[in-house]
Amino acid sequence: MKIDDILALGPVIPVIVVKRLEHAVPLARALVEGGIRVLEVTLRTPVALDAIRAIGEQVPDAVVGVGTITRVQDLNASLAAGAKFGVSPGLTPALLDAILASGLPFLPGSMTPSDVMLRRDAGFTAMKLFPAQQAGGIGMLKALGSVFADVRFCPTGGIDVTTAPQFLALPNVACVGGSWLAPQEMVEQGRWSEITALAKAASQLAAK
Template identity: 65%
Template sequence: MNILQIMRTGPVIPVIVINRLEDAVPLARALVAGGVRVLELTLRTPVALKAIEAIANEVEGAMIGVGTITRPEDFDASVKAGALFGVSPGLTPELIAASKDSSLPLLPGVMTPSDVITARAAGFTQLKLFPAQQAGGVGMLKALGGPFPDLAFCPTGGISLATAPEFLALPNVACVGGSWLTPGDAIASRDWGRIAALARGTVSLGQAA
């Protein structure tokens, strides 16, 4: 499965931070039960790779990806953990080279038109606009649509349930990334029912888009 197919699986990709390994599987099961199958688990904590491995092995229906790829060695580690795709906050020559040598499909981060040109020259046509709100949000994506009509974006950063529909209505937006589906307090209290309900709330976003 390629990045565009992954992006089009659902309107929202949750951006997940796991601090306790034992939370990974029940959290992923709650999201899948709510209709959200594509999950981005970030490499921001010591247990992240083990959490990805647990979800890949134990959660039926989950399409687990790894976020916050910033180093070439992250590719091999992610593949070994069972990730189906990777997401980076930016793109460097080293990451481009590692991506070409890896079986892991990458959604690279961009913020400026120069970033977009660099990414497209490296062969990427699906990009993550990050941080989306700070980069100009909907206005920036509309502006990028003119010179880059062949590209699809997943804006991430500062997007909420309230603002997601405006992004999803744009023709060059395939999905959005958001952390509102997995609020830290809900994970801390293991309120999986709340997280499943938040996931179910994304169904209408897909219908509106």
């Protein structure tokens, strides 16, 4: 599966922070039940890689990937954990070489026109705009779209259920990333049915 195919599976990719391993599988199941299959588990906690492995093994309908890949060792660990795709906030020459050698579907982070040009020269036409709001949000995406008609973005950072449709209305936005689908309080309290409800609402988001 290519990165474009993964981005096409739904309008929102939840950005997930798993603090306790026992929450990983029920959280993934709750999101999938709500129609959200593509899950980005960030490498921000000690149990993240184990969470990715557990989801991959126990939630077959989930397409689980790794976020916050910033170093080659992060990429290698993600591959070992069975990640189906990777996401980075930016890119370095060493990380780029490792990504291309791995063949892993990847969404490299970009923030400036120069970033976009460098990623496109390396063969990427799908990118993460991060941090989206701080980078200029909708206005920035419109400006980038006027110059880079062949590039599509998954803006992430500061987007919520109310602003997501405005981003999805842009022709160069494939989907959006957001953390509102898995609030930490709901996860800690095991409120899986409420997370499923959030996922159902997110899966039905459309451009406005």
